[in-house]
Amino acid sequence: MLGLIQAPGWGWGSARTIGVLAAGAVVLAVLVIVESRAAHPMVDVSLFRDLRFTAASGSIAIAFFVLNGFIFLMTQYMQFIKGYGPLSTGVRLLPVAGSVAVAAVVGTRLAVRIGNKLVVTGGLLCYCAALFWTSTVSQGTSFGVIAVQGALFGLGMGLTQAPATEAVMGAVPPEKAGIGSAVNSAVRLFGGTLGVAVIGSAAASLYTNRLASTLPSSLPASAISAANGSVAGAATAAKRIADTGHPALAHGLTDAANLAFMHSFAGGCVVAACVAAAGAITAFVLLPARPDQPTRAAQPAAAQQGRP
Template sequence: MVLAVLCLATLTISLATTAINVSLPSLAVELDANNRDLQWIVDAYNLLFATFVLAFGSLSDRYGRKGALVLGLIVFGGGAIGASFATSSTQLIGWQAIMGLGAAFVYPTTLSILSNIFTERSDKAKAIGIWGATTGIGVACGPILGGWLLESFWWGSVFLALSTAAAVAVIAALLFVETSRDPSTPRIDYGGLVLSVLAVGTLVYTVIEAPEHGWLSTVTLGGFAVSVGLFAGLVFWERRRSEPMIDVTLFTNMRFTAASASVTFAYFALFGFIFLITQYFQLVRGFGPLETGVKFIPVATSIAVGSILGTMLAVRFGNKVVVSGGLVLFTVAFLWISTLSETTSYFEIACQMIPLGLGLGLTSAPATEAIMGAVPVNKAGIGSAMNDATREVGGTLGVAVIGSVYASLYASGLADSDSVKQLPSQVESAVSESVGSARIAAEQLGAAGDVQGAQSVSDAAGSAFLDGLAAGSYVAAAVTLVGAVVAAAFLPSRPARSNSDRHRGEEVGAR
């Protein structure tokens, strides 16, 4: 029952990560949101989530994981209710930030409670497999939920559904989850809390803003330099503490470090894929929100299967072969996805999603099991938070990098189009911003009687989008291939046997 409650809470948070994506076209119209507003509607959630997850994971270890779970769900649900009635993009961005703050409490707490309930590796691996399947299904099924609600109600219903799920999870947590905390109750490491918030927050904010300012601009390079300095300061501070918030020596354990890197690579690719494929379905192929969401079913199912199988296979054959194999599957999937055209059959697209979903499941769940196996049970909250931080940073970086590559190719493709050059300068500028703007311009031209011009603009935008999608897919494939090499080279197959394990073995032998 506790595992079911944890999975419900995880599903709620995971759905919120992607459900908003299919709502963006509606928000652009109803809230008069421009492209930058839409970006921040999505990124405000991710920024607050990633910024505070390390601090909140540490606090849950100290003050109690059940209380942190319930508090986080209440904050998340309250933010979702506020978001459902927002009347401007600024209000919605603010409520999304509050939801991200609640998620930063919930997500690491679910995994830390799980690790304290299931202590044997085989049982813990199975539980993490189910937890990982829930996470993946939530991320992939967010567009399905959002699409169905958008076609049945209004965009705010997406947030009301999330708040309802959070309320059910709160009641279930109060009924079934017992509290646990670090029995040593160390003093609060205020310096570690502040430095972790500043370091992760600066890094994620810089990544989000990099496409706007340019990756090599002074602002972006300065942001990266500040974040590196803050992370260095965090390491220096924690190494001098007798009771640090983060045991930085964990990073000398390659089981922990290589597994964390694998999660980052996997979510870099996944979030970049969702960012592009949602636009492909809706703006290039013309599918509605619900139809777009339903088309994610193959990847959601594959993630669930891969997550459950991945942890079972990792226990039997070792994490190295399973995680590196999953990243290779990811690479194959993205090379195949790069061949998409406006006439690609959905059957082929569904087949492309299967190795992608299996790749995520075989990578993320076994890598998470490796991370949690390297962290002491009494520090499960901060261990889970570090896993979540790498996931969020990877996903945010994936959207930023792949989005930048796509946007560059899209803009240059339209710049070479004769049909676009003939448009008024203001319209040409809008068309070059996004494929959605190009579709609107084409519809307006068609309504004005210029059917041939409308078709030319539509064809040019579709071709430019596909060029950008192919380039983005190549970037994702290269990143996951590097990840596979890193996992194969550095990730140990099995956990090192601890002193406590040997002690238990000696007791069993003595008996």
């Protein structure tokens, strides 16, 4: 994560970034080897030999990757571009939460009828469509449009999460239900953290590159440094400049920062949409439509039928 977060400042192709990423990959490989040989592993990596378990876990990781990256960008858009406060921003994200709640119920029922493969794939495609649509928003986009985009995004989350979680838990034997649940939770956290790191770093790089070409030339060095840090830093610097009696210069800084942020916002959404599309393809190819063996819920019923 360190390499991904610091990549915009260090440079994506710098030796430091590549070295830290390579070191992280080595540590992860060592962890897998150690856990696979341990008598009582902290993470039972043997579960990932099951194609159903692996594909479902990957779908959950991608879902939370996209979700956390989206929220990271959207909350900044609401506050710094639209000017909403923290509470108002949270209220305006309710269409996402409401859609998730409804879609989770619908997705579970659909999975029983048509299988997990199509439902999870459809959910990730909803993610993809919502993010590509969201990438087109501007500073003047109405909340009504954003609410519909958020509802479509939440639909994708609900359709993906519940059936994929059922697939994960249905792929493990009853005696390993606790381990399966723990791995499922770990995958969610890993995907969400990785999403903020990757999408946030990609957006930061796009923001800095665009800002460099649009900033007013007469800005003081402190204001340039603050603006390069974030759009919030640019807003603070602009307020200080306006207080010193230079409203035109402050306005120029605000406009440059907002345009750079919208450029980075669109790019971050496209990155997230591409990840969701890759996840949809992977789920469609690898996730079995139906379990090959009875799930944990079906096994007790089968046992009861065999009793005298």
